[in-house]
Amino acid sequence: MDLAQEKEYIVSLQKGDARALEVLIKHYQNRLYSLVLNLVKNEDDAIELTQDIFIKIYEKSSSFQFNAKFSTWLFSVAYNTTISFLRKKHIKLEEINEERVDYISGSYEMTSSLLQSEERTIYIQEALSKMGEQQKILVQLFYLEELSMKEIEEVTGIKINSIKIGLMRARQNLLKHLSASLQGELNSLL
Amino acid sequence: MKDELKIPDEVKEDMRSTLETAAPSSILKNVLSRVKAKQTAGYVPDIQMPFVLTLLLIAAAGYYFYTNGLTSTLGSTDMSFEFGGLLTSNVFWFSLMAVSSVVFLDLVSQQRKVKKNNV
Numbered sequence: 001m002d003l004a005q006e007k008e009y010i011v012s013l014q015k016g017d018a019r020a021l022e023v024l025i026k027h028y029q030n031r032l033y034s035l036v037l038n039l040v041k042n043e044d045d046a047i048e049l050t051q052d053i054f055i056k057i058y059e060k061s062s063s064f065q066f067n068a069k070f071s072t073w074l075f076s077v078a079y080n081t082t083i084s085f086l087r088k089k090h091i092k093l094e095e096i097n098e099e100r101v102d103y104i105s106g107s108y109e110m111t112s113s114l115l116q117s118e119e120r121t122i123y124i125q126e127a128l129s130k131m132g133e134q135q136k137i138l139v140q141l142f143y144l145e146e147l148s149m150k151e152i153e154e155v156t157g158i159k160i161n162s163i164k165i166g167l168m169r170a171r172q173n174l175l176k177h178l179s180a181s182l183q184g185e186l187n188s189l190l
Numbered sequence: 191m192k193d194e195l196k197i198p199d200e201v202k203e204d205m206r207s208t209l210e211t212a213a214p215s216s217i218l219k220n221v222l223s224r225v226k227a228k229q230t231a232g233y234v235p236d237i238q239m240p241f242v243l244t245l246l247l248i249a250a251a252g253y254y255f256y257t258n259g260l261t262s263t264l265g266s267t268d269m270s271f272e273f274g275g276l277l278t279s280n281v282f283w284f285s286l287m288a289v290s291s292v293v294f295l296d297l298v299s300q301q302r303k304v305k306k307n308n309v
Contacts, residue, residue, distance in 0.1 A: 018225050025218050033213035047214055054221045124204040140209050142195070143202050167195050174201065 013061045076155045127177040138166045248285045255281035
């Protein structure tokens with residue numbers, strides 16, 4: 001769906017068109033559900049929350065003014081709804097560690113290209129599993145949704161400096177995992 | 191800063207496959223049915239037993255006071271119905287007020303239920 005088409009659907013949604021909502025749900029449901037699931041870590045809660053978020057989007061669509069990207073607004077509603085849900089359940093998210101990020105030498109491109117695809121996937125899964133929920137969300141919004149840091153700040157309310165540190169740390173962790181696995185591969189060959 | 195955060199595309203794809211999960215089809219189905227229910231729902235009085243009993247009580251009290259009032263003022267057993275007399279009766283207005291209050295409270299409680307379901 002291109003931006004012009006998306007705008008048409010949003011305008012129809014603002015007029016209460018349920019068919020436009022259906023198209024937008026089909027387009028965004030996987031990404032939204034994943035974001036919620038990565039935060040709540042429970043499938044039933046994630047399903048319930050994703051439904052509530054889409055209903056909110058339908059009801060509040062008239063308040064969307066086209067000043068920002070629709071996806072930014074959508075993720076913002078999703079993030080805030082999920083955080084309120086977690087607060088009600090007294091679940092606190094792991095804060096981003098703002099300590100200095102040490103520079104790790106090594107080429108990311110070289111390391112990742114030397115590893116076999118399946119091995120790389122496993123090590124990336126491992127690295128991601130060790131990240132806190134907030135850091136995972138930053139990775140998802142920055143690398144997968146390609147939101148800018150300013151947009152991520154709008155969605156999550158996390159300050160840009162913390163976002164930068166969180167992302168740098170996530171990237172360093174990934175590189176560390178990939179380098180360690182590559183070292184292991186080399187050692188086993190020698 | 192952009193270069194410091196750059197990662198290769200194949201790593202991004204691996205991250206996508208790890209972080210993105212397909213949403214169950216029930217989400218779309220449930221959202222659409224909830225939206226449809228919202229579109230068709232108007233005000234439907236919630237006819238429950240307490241509501242019906244209150245109305246019956248009001249009707250019985252109204253009849254009792256009305257007939258008593260007629261007997262005491264007219265001093266006769268003539269129970270013929272007079273519309274003008276009904277409109278000047280306090281009992282009639284009191285009953286009307288009571289019915290309105292019950293309907294109003296019922297409406298408010300329905301609205302609150304709808305709001306609660308939306309959150």
